[in-house]
Amino acid sequence: MTSLSDLLPEDAIQLDVPVTDWRAAIRAAGSLLTATGVAADEYTAEMIGNVEENGPYIVIAPGFAFAHARPSPAVLRTGMSWVRLREAVEFGSPNDPVDLVVALAATDAEVHTDAMAALARLLLEPGADQRLRAVVTPRELRALITGEDAAGSEKLVPATDSGEQRPSGPIKILTVCGNGVGTSLFLKSTLEKVLNRWKWSSYVDVEATDTISARGKAGEAVAVLTSGEIAKTLGDVGIPVQVVENFTSTAEVERKLRDLFDV
Numbered sequence: 722m723t724s725l726s727d728l729l730p731e732d733a734i735q736l737d738v739p740v741t742d743w744r745a746a747i748r749a750a751g752s753l754l755t756a757t758g759v760a761a762d763e764y765t766a767e768m769i770g771n772v773e774e775n776g777p778y779i780v781i782a783p784g785f786a787f788a789h790a791r792p793s794p795a796v797l798r799t800g801m802s803w804v805r806l807r808e809a810v811e812f813g814s815p816n817d818p819v820d821l822v823v824a825l826a827a828t829d830a831e832v833h834t835d836a837m838a839a840l841a842r843l844l845l846e847p848g849a850d851q852r853l854r855a856v857v858t859p860r861e862l863r864a865l866i867t868g869e870d871a872a873g874s875e876k877l878v879p880a881t882d883s884g885e886q887r888p889s890g891p892i893k894i895l896t897v898c899g900n901g902v903g904t905s906l907f908l909k910s911t912l913e914k915v916l917n918r919w920k921w922s923s924y925v926d927v928e929a930t931d932t933i934s935a936r937g938k939a940g941e942a943v944a945v946l947t948s949g950e951i952a953k954t955l956g957d958v959g960i961p962v963q964v965v966e967n968f969t970s971t972a973e974v975e976r977k978l979r980d981l982f983d984v
Contacts, residue, residue: 734859750824759800776950780814781968841910
């Protein structure tokens with residue numbers, strides 16, 4: 722199991738970095754991946770190209786962007802970087818402006834899934850956004866993240882009004898992003914938290930995937946959850962496509978599930 726502390730060393734964190742636009746923000750995060758031996762310079766260009774091609778779907782929550790690209794020869798090993806911007810910048814997303822940019826470089830789509838789940842749990846914690854913006858030093862930020870990774874997420878409680886109606890199951894829901902290695906895992910974690918609360922986890926399987934694979938897997942699923950940009954790229958896949966703006970919002974994901982299942 723790969724943890725956040727394994728992937729995010731202290732020297733891969735920079736706070737209050739001055740940038741002029743979203744490309745410079747990604748370059749700042751990418752330069753840390755290069756400096757720590759995680760990726761070559763070309764990977765930064767690939768992360769920028771991902772946004773240019775697929776839109777700003779990487780802005781998964783208010784003020785928070787998760788920059789990444791597909792595994793490529795430019796990735797030397799799996800790792801992450803974290804940049805807090807001095808002034809927020811626009812990505813063209815409903816979740817703008819962005820002042821926290823995390824970059825991921827992955828050698829494959831599997832090795833980092835535990836770490837992404839831990840980071841998603843951290844972002845779901847009440848008050849997490851304020852704590853992440855209040856830290857003073859990279860060491861303090863890393864301690865905050867490592868502490869969450871060790872302690873786990875808040876205890877889930879069943880929803881009081883969702884236990885009666887359940888899928889006849891088992892069924893599958895796809896969470897989709899441009900590359901299948903980053904933002905779709907955040908949405909998967911949030912969806913699984915809602916399913917756990919509803920006590921639907923035994924009835925619904927959630928699979929994180931990319932746009933290309935999603936078209937082939939749509940026949941196995943009942944719905945897709947994704948961003949507005951990726952929904953446009955997917956087009957008609959023969960099953961409902963629900964657009965989620967804030968990938969870390971259990972309230973928004975719960976509304977989408979209620980729409981899907983008429984709960």
